Structure formats: structure tokens, C-alpha cells
Amino acid sequence: MNPIIETPRLLLIRLTDTTEGSQHVQWFHENWSDGEVTGWSLAESREWMLEHRCKYDNWFYACFVKTPDSKVTELDPGEHAGSVSLRLQASGPALPPPPSFDPDSGREGLHPSTASPANIPIDLRAIGYAFFAQHRGKGYATEAGKAMLAEYARSVAEEKAKGERLFYVEAGVDKDNPESQHVLKKLGFKEVGWKEEKEPVFLNGQWRDPGYWVYGQYV
Secondary structure: OOOEEEOOOEEEEEOOOOOOOOHHHHHHHHHHOOOOOOOOOHHHHHHHHHHHHHOOOOEEEEEEEOOOOOOOEOOEOOEEEEEEEEEEOOOOOOOOOOOOEEOOOOEEOOOOOOOOHHHOOEEEEEEEEEEOHHHOOOOHHHHHHHHHHHHHHHHHHHHHHOOOOEEEEEEEEOOOOHHHHHHHHHOOOEEEEEEOOOOOEEEOOEEEOOOEEEEEEEO
């Protein structure tokens, strides 16, 4: 995955520098200490960032809105607007992935390799996104998500062409968040089903009633 992804309105910077006091840690902290998302100290954010990178192999991008005065570089990226990410989900999918879809033939049921998806290992990641309140409703989550997914598809194209693995991205969204469901649909995700839970789940910055909607798509 490229360290920097550019879109017409945004600059996405992959946060990898976990050294204490680094700019990457500060940006990660700004995302996770936002009052409407969660509230963490800088040290706690750094520990969480380390866990994201080491345990979840999380490709976490801070998103910046280009401004007329910004140089659109990592040293001067623009206005920090939020984040998008792709996290390894080693525990497996929340719900079984649907049959893969061949966009060339428009046919569901078989991977283009003609082998059954049940017999092909799946590389599974979960998508996440969070934007500060003043930057919501402007299409940034969709724009950033599309760019990140396109970069992910490019990065796995060679492996995908071998037909030995499937690449699947999953998303979870609470029932009271139609805006996020709309974003996922615009990103090409399909509703897979309802995941029932016995305990409340933490989604969109809050503890929610048990259960959430699961969406997914093959890359």
C-alpha cells in the first residue's frame, strides 16, 4: 500500500511512525481523541497505534482536505478531516462471506478461477472510517474509501490473478447509522446480514445495543 494516496479533494497519509512525539502519533491521537469518537491521552493513543500496527496489521490513513494554501505534502497536507483504515481480521468474518462475484460475466457463485470459494483461502480485512463533525456530509468518507480500496486492489492484483486466494473486505455498522450504511453502498459493499450479539458492541464511537449490520465485498 502506498504511503500517500491523493484524490481530487483529499490527501491520505498512512500512519506508520510510532516513535514517541512523532507527527504520525499526533495525527492518530487527533482521530482517537475527538470528543464524538472517543477520548484518549496522547500516550494511550500511541499504545493503541502500536497495537493496531502489530496485532491487526492496520493500514491506517489520516485524511486531509486540500486547502488553497497547503502544499499537499506530508509536511503541509491541509486540514485534518478524519481517517480511513483497513484492518486485518484474523478472527474470521462476522458472517460467512457470500459467493464471490465475477464482474466480467456478472455471475455469482464461482470465483473467476472456476473454483468454489469454499475451497479458496480468504484474506479478510475490515474497513473503518471516522470524520470530524465539521467534515461530515461532504462525501469525504466515500472519496477516501474509494481511493483506499482502489489502492488495496492494486496492491493485491498480482496475487489475485493467481486464483489461489480471495480478498474480501467486511464492514460493521449499527442499525441507527443510515449515513454510514449509505457510504458503504456507494463504496460497492453489499448487505450480508444481521450479526446478533449477546453484549453491547462499540460502533461509531459509542456502545450500541447488541447486534449490527454486516456488509462485505470482494476486491
